[in-house]
Amino acid sequence: MSENNTPKKSNIHNQATYTVGQMLERGQSLFDKSGLYFGHGTDNSWDEAVYLLSFVLELSPDADRAILENTLTEQQQKEIEDLFARRISERIPAPYLTGRAWFCGLPFNVDERVIIPRSPIAELIMTGFHPWCVSEPGRILDLCTGSGCIGIACAYAFEQAAVVLSDISPEALEVTAGNIEFHKLGYRVSAVESDLFENLKGQQFDLIVSNPPYVDADDFASMPDEYSHEPELALASGDDGLDFTRRLLNQASDHLTEQGVLVVEVGNSWIALEQAFPTVPFLWLEFEEGDGGVFLLTREQLVEHRESFQ
Numbered sequence: 475m476s477e478n479n480t481p482k483k484s485n486i487h488n489q490a491t492y493t494v495g496q497m498l499e500r501g502q503s504l505f506d507k508s509g510l511y512f513g514h515g516t517d518n519s520w521d522e523a524v525y526l527l528s529f530v531l532e533l534s535p536d537a538d539r540a541i542l543e544n545t546l547t548e549q550q551q552k553e554i555e556d557l558f559a560r561r562i563s564e565r566i567p568a569p570y571l572t573g574r575a576w577f578c579g580l581p582f583n584v585d586e587r588v589i590i591p592r593s594p595i596a597e598l599i600m601t602g603f604h605p606w607c608v609s610e611p612g613r614i615l616d617l618c619t620g621s622g623c624i625g626i627a628c629a630y631a632f633e634q635a636a637v638v639l640s641d642i643s644p645e646a647l648e649v650t651a652g653n654i655e656f657h658k659l660g661y662r663v664s665a666v667e668s669d670l671f672e673n674l675k676g677q678q679f680d681l682i683v684s685n686p687p688y689v690d691a692d693d694f695a696s697m698p699d700e701y702s703h704e705p706e707l708a709l710a711s712g713d714d715g716l717d718f719t720r721r722l723l724n725q726a727s728d729h730l731t732e733q734g735v736l737v738v739e740v741g742n743s744w745i746a747l748e749q750a751f752p753t754v755p756f757l758w759l760e761f762e763e764g765d766g767g768v769f770l771l772t773r774e775q776l777v778e779h780r781e782s783f784q
Contacts, residue, residue, distance in 0.1 A: 492551055494531070495542035498523045501558050511698035514567035514590040515575055522568055526557045529572040535579075565699040578627035582653050587645040588620040589708045593685045593739055594765035599627045603681065606770055608733050611635055611680035615729070617722070618642075618686040620708060622650040622665070628683065629663050639665045640674065643707055670718075671725050678731050684722065685739045688767075690715035693742060715743035716750060723751075724783040727776035734773040741767040754779045 492500065501523030516522045527533075530553045533541065546554070557571055567590055569575035575584045577591035578599050584590055602610075610632055616625025619639035629637045637659075639650050650665045657663075666673055689697070689709045701709065711717045719740055726736050737759075740747055744767045748756065756769040776783075 491548065492546050493542065494527065494544050494546060497546060497551065497554055498527060498542070501527065501554075504558055504562060508562045510562065510565070511700045513698075514592060514700060515569050522561070523558070525568045526561065526571065527554050529574065530554050530557065535576065566703055567700050570703055575621070575623070577623040578630070580623070580627060580630065580657070582621050582623045582626070583649065583656060584621050585649065586703050587643070587705065588649045589704045591621060591623040593624065594761045594763060594768055595624055595683060595685060595737065595739055596627065597761050597763065598737065598759065598768075599624070599631050602631055603735070603737070606735050606737075607681060609680075613677075613679045613681075613731075614638070615640060615674070615677075615679040615682045617670070617682060617684035618708070618718070619650055619665070620646050620685070622653045622663075624683055624685060626653060626657055626659060626663060628681070629657075629659050635662070637663045638674070638677070638679070639663065640668045641665075642667065642669045643705065646705070646708070670721055671729055674729065678729055678734070680731050680734050681737070682726060682730060682734070683737045686718045686722065687711040688715045688719060688740045688743045690743055690746065711743075714746040714750070715740070716746055719743070719747065720750075720783065723754075723771075723776065724780075726771075727773050727780065730773035730776070732773065736771045736773070736776065737768065739768045743767070744769070751779070751782050754782055 502519045505519035505522055512518055512522055516525055530550055560566060560571055561568060569584050569590045570586055573583060573585060575582050575591045578596045582591060612635055614628050614635050614637045616639045619625050619641045622639045625637045625639040641647050644667055647665050647667055654660050654663050668674055687709050688711050691713045694710045755775060759768045759770060
């Protein structure tokens, strides 16, 4: 739904009920005045209002704009206003309020045991990691899987691949297991509790994808209130944000096939990573949405620079 296609606003305060468009305008206005932080699936107040209202009305992401003219029932209006109020007063990100997030156009169940899906890696999945995967990967590992969104989306992109979803958090893996079942992919997608590769010994993959914790200490201390609802284990990673990534770089080559590829998101910590390993030829991937902080290395490059990672 586009903000520019809303119906003309009327004096809704003198009405018993609202139309969908008027309720969205109301939500946008409330959110604008409340100083909310957006970044957990939306990046502005209008889209946040659309997200919450669409959940109550069970609308698909491509709902017809004609819905904007429909009048809400009293019950619908109450449920939407309750969500708007909680979003403002508790600073809870919208996907936690609804229990649902979207990634690669797919729905995922989420709660405060996992971070909310938002990685730019989605764009790579949608393009089949072209041109960096020489052939379709037969085995894929989603390391630090959280909700399982990256690995499950990979399973949709590569229909013959076996996919392993790994996380150190047993609580997160409960959410992961639910999403594997939700998407009916248990026949080729599995989950394992593991600290890095600890419980994956001897296993190799054609593609390892990871959105690990990478927030540095300064950034973590100053994050907006919305992030306080997400598990610290999935966000913070030491003073420079690279505690996990260093370990990953040191061990990844042993778990990649000859033509294997490693793709890792490190966000704002990319500068610290370049400074820590100035001789490593990180390939920083570009995205249409403008996000960054995702690098790619081949197994060959990881082996060549193994000493740097010791």
